Amino acid sequence: MKSRPTPSRARRPRCATSAEEIDPGLYALSWQEADKGTVVHVDDFAAGHSRSYYTTAGHDFVRMAGALREVTVP
Secondary structure, three states, rough: OOOOOOOOOOOOOOEEEEEEEEOEEEEEEEOOOOOOOOOEEEEEEOOOEEEEEEEOOOEEEEEEEEEOOOOOOO
16 A cells, blocks of 8 residues: 655645735745745646746746646545
8 A cells, every 4th residue: 555645744835925816727826945045936727837936045046837737636
């Protein structure tokens, strides 16, 4: 039998997060990591797209984009 991660064992952010619905299904999420790195996600659940922007503690700026898909657990 395989064990699955449960919410009690899942990694949780250790910082305050902000989530704002911009349009139906379109959300902006942001937070600052303990090392002062910053993260912003723009997730379009209706269209299935995600963009992420973050600044590392070393002041590098990173941009990422990808697809979102619904996952169902049996």
